[in-house]
Amino acid sequence: MSAVLSSHVSSARSALVTGASSGIGWETARLLAGHGVTVIVHARTAQEGEDAVERLVAAGASRDRLHLVAADFTRLVEVAVLAGTVAAAFPALDLLVNNAAIMAPERCTLSEDGNEVSLQVNFLAAHLLARLLREPLAAAGDARIVNVSSSLHRTASMNWSDPNRARRYSRVAAYAQSQLALTMATRDMAPEGSGITAVSVNPGLCDTALLPLYGRVGAPPADGAAAVVKLCLPDFRLTHGEYYDGGDIARSAQVVHEERSLRRLTRLADQLVTPA
Numbered sequence: 001m002s003a004v005l006s007s008h009v010s011s012a013r014s015a016l017v018t019g020a021s022s023g024i025g026w027e028t029a030r031l032l033a034g035h036g037v038t039v040i041v042h043a044r045t046a047q048e049g050e051d052a053v054e055r056l057v058a059a060g061a062s063r064d065r066l067h068l069v070a071a072d073f074t075r076l077v078e079v080a081v082l083a084g085t086v087a088a089a090f091p092a093l094d095l096l097v098n099n100a101a102i103m104a105p106e107r108c109t110l111s112e113d114g115n116e117v118s119l120q121v122n123f124l125a126a127h128l129l130a131r132l133l134r135e136p137l138a139a140a141g142d143a144r145i146v147n148v149s150s151s152l153h154r155t156a157s158m159n160w161s162d163p164n165r166a167r168r169y170s171r172v173a174a175y176a177q178s179q180l181a182l183t184m185a186t187r188d189m190a191p192e193g194s195g196i197t198a199v200s201v202n203p204g205l206c207d208t209a210l211l212p213l214y215g216r217v218g219a220p221p222a223d224g225a226a227a228v229v230k231l232c233l234p235d236f237r238l239t240h241g242e243y244y245d246g247g248d249i250a251r252s253a254q255v256v257h258e259e260r261s262l263r264r265l266t267r268l269a270d271q272l273v274t275p276a
Contacts, residue, residue, distance in 0.1 A: 095144050097145075
């Protein structure tokens with residue numbers, strides 16, 4: 001379920017980039033590698049990951065600074081295995097970029113874990129990774145979690161009584177809810193005193209697999225990745241828990257700052273990622 005291409009660990013800064021086989025994730029991996037970062041390239045399957053790594057090498061990345069992990073985020077057990085693999089190979093992890101995302105399907109579709117798939121892939125997997133990788137992130141000192149969100153989170157609401165939205169399903173509402181949950185949960189992914197800074201970022205409307213949800217022309221994925229990578233660089237000062245648009249703190253949904261709602265979301269997420 002999860003494999004690493006090489007057991008060699010560089011002394012360079014290290015980053016796990018989820019959803020790095022295409023789009024903004026692949027471009028983020030490319031740009032980070034260009035900054036000398038050792039990049040753990042996550043893909044849904046080993047074949048997709050191997051193809052992504054070959055394209056990264058062809059684009060100038062150093063092969064010995066690329067490490068492949070494969071996990072299907074529609075299966076939480078694979079997320080947990082991935083986290084264990086990364087923690088074993090990288091006892092100090094400098095960056096976690098939660099980029100993996102899918103469009104919500106036309107009809108409500110549940111994962112094997114019983115969660116609406118876009119909620120699981122776009123939010124619950126990130127929540128679980130942040131929890132399971134807290135120790136290596138804290139060990140790095142000044143580590144960062146960067147959650148790739150969307151401006152659509154401002155249009156969303158949490159359906160607390162039916163988070164799968166099975167009763168009144170809308171793919172746009174389901175996707176927007178997943179992005180709202182990710183943005184809301186950002187601060188709690190790095191508890192006070194952990195030494196980790198967590199932020200979310202809108203990469204802008206880019207020409208990726210998610211574009212049909214917006215129905216407009218998008219910018220090149222490299223533009224979105226540049227906005228993400230800017231927040232990953234140690235010389236760029238971040239404000240913990242904030243939502244960024246490009247390099248600036250931007251307006252987020254009001255509920256993002258509501259303590260009661262944040263606690264409620266953490267309880268819900270912990271419940272949904274815990275095996276029955």
